[in-house]
Amino acid sequence: MQIQDLPYPDPGVPDARSGPRFLWWLGRNQLTGQLKSLAWGLLHFLSVSLLPFCVGHAVQAVVDRSGGRLAAAGGLMALCGAGIAVGDTFLHRAAVTNWITAAARVQQLLARHAAHLGSALTRRVAAGEVVAVSTGDVEKIGWFVEAVSRFTAAALTVVLVCAGLVVYQPALGVVLAVGLPLLAIAVLPLLPRATRRADVQREKAGRATELASDTVAGLRVLRGIGGEELFLDRYRRASQEVRHAAVRSARMWSLIAAIQVLLPGLLLIAVVWYGVHLVRQGRIGVGDLVTVYSTVTVLAYPLHHVEEIAMAYSFSRPSARRAARVLSLERATDAAGTHTAGATPHGDLYDPASGLLAPAGLLTAVVCGDPDAAGRLADRLGGHSAEPGPSVLLGGVPLDDLPLAGARTAVLVxxxxxxxxxxxxxxxxxxxxxxxxxxxxxxAAAQCEDVLAALLQGSPSAAEPLDARLTERGRSLSGGQRQRLALARSLVTDPEVLVLDEPTSAVDSHTEARIAQGVRRLRAGRTTVVFTSSPLLLDRADRVVLVHEGSVAAVGVHRKLLREEPRYRAVVTRETEEDTAARGALRGDDVVDGLRHIEETA
Incomplete structure (x- = not known):
């Protein structure tokens, strides 16, 4: 897989049972890239490790005054230099390719799974954690996946060089064969503590990201209530916690790095001392000592990859665990696809859990005193619920028996x-x-005339309203204008069933009355469910359902429920018990007539 071939046609089905299993699955799916990186890494590291042998032969040739051997050593040094250059170039190319393709695969998996879960994702995983997984965590996962092949090449090089030294110069080779593995494992006792500190740092960073995300999302409200400084102080504290955790983590990694500098230095001193002793005894030549000395110096380079792979795993393990957690989430009952492919069911929409029935072809309004409960019920009607329970039925067919694409086509929320x-x-x-x-x-049904005018004014080059440009998330528009554009987008799809959750909460009453009339006209003969407490929308509905504490409490038309159902009247008119006593003999019809007057004057 090359970078120019991204994105993947199919990123595959990940093993999300745990973080390590997910990392292993990623590496296994990039086996070709890993083998390329391993091959170029071996060429590079072996070329670097053979240089001391060439230098030692050159020194010994000078001592022995042998011009032929000196020329041969020079030729070998030139070949090693070419191997270093070619190996390093293509190793870097293969490593970067592995990094980017692994990160791209994870991002594709996360995007596909987010689309699969829909709104259930952010109810089960904090928004800040989702952001952390899809940004910083993706890079760290890619880092570990690509570092594995480089570490393997470095480890194989150390083993081969140690074996060669034992054969070439047994007296000093045995010292290196014993000392180098000890250097590699010397830092292992420190890794668990370093990993724990890295985990704490990542956890605190995720919390800070979540806090920042929530603050930005509610910035307008915070400014309105003067709460900016309060949240700014909270973010300052969270940021300082992240900084302190990062410093503690860096201290441990700096200790590991220091040990990896100190111990090779001590080994080098021991080798030189013992080698000089052997030279004075005449057991080895000066060139042999130079070879072994240079080898110890050069092998510090591949040994640094032990520290890197330990650091990469420590940082990628919590990242992979979070990614696996997100990817392992499932809908309450994932669609098995048992319904006939391509056949969209028709008929009434019924929720067995709440008893809500939306007859086919009618506009049904749902009143629920708890906005969060209303949102969960709306998601359940569309098959997006993350909560266990019986499936919603459309025309007698469970939505969970439909393929996911079919369920989304049949019911739009x-x-x-x-x-x-x-x-x-x-x-x-x-x-x-x-x-x-x-x-x-x-x-037109969503009453977007002023929205089109505002967009045209902000896009002078637009030839017609549909060519006008929207800024990110429609930030240049008011809340009511964004809400109406979203409603227009839902209406143009013309689904079999349309579920709207508070579609007019940010518009004025005159516009709301016209929207109610436009939606009723445009959706005539189609099933529409509107979650609202607006009397203007409720009065236009064919059927009104009151949901209280998760179950249907009353069914009727708006005026009748307003007169006869106190719980309904309390939600719609926002009246308290004192208001009810003060209202006295005021009849529900009087309220309706007043609302009708607003509609007629709109």
């Missing part, structure tokens, strides 16, 4: 806080659709 992506308005409305509803009709 618009979240309470829909996201608008940057780009042109035409691209925003370029979504899978039935073709029965045009973009112009959807925009």
């Amino acid at each position: 618009q979240d309470k806080d829909p996201v608008l992506l940057s780009g042109s308005l035409r691209a925003l409305l370029d979504v899978p659709r039935s073709g029965a509803v045009t973009a112009e009709d959807a925009l």
Whole structure:
């Protein structure tokens, strides 16, 4: 796999049972790239390790006054130099390719799984953790995957060189064969503590990222209530905790690095002392001593990869654990796809858990006093729920028996806080659709005339409204304008069932009345479920359902429920018990007539 071939046609099915298993799965799926990196690494490290042999032969040739042997040593040094250059170049190329392709695979897996889970993801995993996994964690996972092959090449080089030295010069070779493995394992007792400190650092960094994400998302509200300094102080404290954890982690890694400098130095001193003793006894030549001395010096280079692989694993293990946790999440009951492929069911939408029934072809309004419970119920109607329970039925067919794509096509759920992506308005409305509803009709039903004017004003080069540009998340628009564009996007898809969660909570009453009329007209003959407490929308519904404490408590039309159902009236009119007593003989019809007057004057 080359970088230019990204993204993968299919990133595969990951082994998400644990972090180490996930890392092993990634490495196994890049076996060709790992072998390339291993081959170039061996060429590079062996070429570096053979230089001392060439230098030693050159020195001994000078001592023996042998010009032929000196020329041969020079030729070998030139070959080693070429091997170092070629090996290092292609090793770096292969390593970077492995790093980027591994990171890209993880990002594809996360993106695919996020689309699979939908809104259930952020209810089960903190938004800050999702951000941390898809950014910094991806890089650390890629680092470990590519470092494995370089470490393997370095370890094999050390083993081969030690074996060669034992054969070439047994007296000093045995010392190195025993000393070098001890150097490699000397830092192992420190690794668990370093790993724990790295885990603490990553955990605190994830919390700080989550806090920053929540603060940015609620910045407008914070400014309105004067809470900016409060959250800024919280982030300062979280940031300082991350800094302290990073310093403690860096201290441990600096100790490991110091040991890896100190111990090879002590080994070098021991080898030189013993080698000089052997030279004075005449057991080895000066060139042999230079060879062994240079070998010890050069082998410190591949030995540094022991420290790197330990550090890479320590940082990537918690990252892989978080990624595996996200990738292991499943919907409450993942679609088995037992329904006939390509057949979209028709009929009533029914939720056995709450008893909610939305008859086919009607506009059903749902009133729920708990906004969070309403959001969960809306997700369950679309098959996005992360909670266990019986499946929602569409035309008698469980949504969990539909393929995921079929369930998403049959039932579309618009979240309470829909996201608008940057780009042109035409691209925003370029979504899978039935073709029965045009973009112009959807925009008109959602009352987007002023939104189009605002977008045209901000995009002077746009030839027509659909070519106007949207900024990131529609930040240049008001909350009500963004809400109406999201509603238009949902309407243009024209799904079999459309579920809207508070689609007009940020618009004024006059616009809301026109939207209620437009949605009813455009969705005539199609099943629509609206979660709302707005009297203007409720009065336009064919059927109103009151959900109290997770179950259907009353069913009827708006005016009747307003007169006869106190719990319904309390949610819709926001009245307290004192308000109820003060209201006295005020009839529900009077309230409705007042709301009707607002609609007529709109």
